[in-house]
Amino acid sequence: MKLALLQIDVAFGDPEANERKVEEFFRNLDASVDVVVLPELWTTGYDLSRLETIADEEGQKAKRFLSDLAERYDVHLVGGSIAKKTSDGVLNTMYVFDNKGSLLKEYSKAHLFKLMNEEKYLIDDTMDGKFELMGEKSAGLICYDIRFPEWVRTQMLEGTTVLYVVAEWPAPRIDHWKTLLKARAIENQCYVVACNRVGADPKNEFGGHSIIYGPWGDVLAEGSEQEEIVYGEIDTSNVEEIRTQIPIFQDRRPELYK
Numbered sequence: 001m002k003l004a005l006l007q008i009d010v011a012f013g014d015p016e017a018n019e020r021k022v023e024e025f026f027r028n029l030d031a032s033v034d035v036v037v038l039p040e041l042w043t044t045g046y047d048l049s050r051l052e053t054i055a056d057e058e059g060q061k062a063k064r065f066l067s068d069l070a071e072r073y074d075v076h077l078v079g080g081s082i083a084k085k086t087s088d089g090v091l092n093t094m095y096v097f098d099n100k101g102s103l104l105k106e107y108s109k110a111h112l113f114k115l116m117n118e119e120k121y122l123i124d125d126t127m128d129g130k131f132e133l134m135g136e137k138s139a140g141l142i143c144y145d146i147r148f149p150e151w152v153r154t155q156m157l158e159g160t161t162v163l164y165v166v167a168e169w170p171a172p173r174i175d176h177w178k179t180l181l182k183a184r185a186i187e188n189q190c191y192v193v194a195c196n197r198v199g200a201d202p203k204n205e206f207g208g209h210s211i212i213y214g215p216w217g218d219v220l221a222e223g224s225e226q227e228e229i230v231y232g233e234i235d236t237s238n239v240e241e242i243r244t245q246i247p248i249f250q251d252r253r254p255e256l257y258k
């Protein structure tokens with residue numbers, strides 16, 4: 001499976017400019033890519049106080065845009081996340097499409113990050129992040145969600161082999177980003193495919209280092225701190241053997257974990 005992580009800078013509160021940027025990155029995409037991944041809140045960035053105006057009504061615009069890209073470029077698409085306006089409030093929502101442009105999954109961030117004021121402007125959700133992409137059992141998580149191994153584990157219990165993470169993770173904690181992702185890969189014996197943004201907004205500088213980890217915690221691809229497409233390749237055929245060698249999922253004792 002050939003992957004491309006679009007490690008873009010996100011224009012603050014300017015969905016049209018960000019759509020143009022994503023289009024431009026797609027035009028430069030290597031034709032052999034199977035799966036493309038975008039970062040968190042790639043349409044608006046963290047312009048949270050203006051979400052009333054710039055959030056996407058029921059995600060309709062983003063869904064049309066992403067579905068069209070997936071079909072036109074014949075790629076599967078983990079569409080980062082966007083601010084989705086609903087009658088209950090604004091969700092931070094990921095959409096996943098197959099290469100025919102069909103919607104496979106919608107997942108909204110479960111844990112709101114108070115350090116970046118999310119709880120003042122966004123609402124959380126309870127849906128799981130599980131989906132199947134190119135025949136692989138997969139799951140999606142959004143940024144701060146990776147700090148909750150107990151939540152991640154619930155996504156892994158039915159044989160998930162690939163975990164997709166989309167983020168706007170600030171540069172000062174990029175060491176946490178890499179360490180947490182590596183831990184999630186090792187403890188769940190899975191591939192972790194993680195796309196972060198670069199650039200800055202009025203309050204934060206974002207750290208890039210989009211990354212792909214294998215199930216032993218090995219780095220298969222890693223981005224810089226600049227805008228770029230980070231390419232990588234994964235082959236999940238070793239996951240079963242690793243899970244047999246160290247049978248973490250069989251050795252769990254959930255009765256102790258209350």
Ligand SMILES: NC(=O)CCC(=O)C(=O)O
Pocket residue numbers: 040113116142143144145147167168169170173176
């Ligand atoms: N956008 C986010 O959820 C950021 C999470 C973060 O920075 C962290 O340290 O956790």
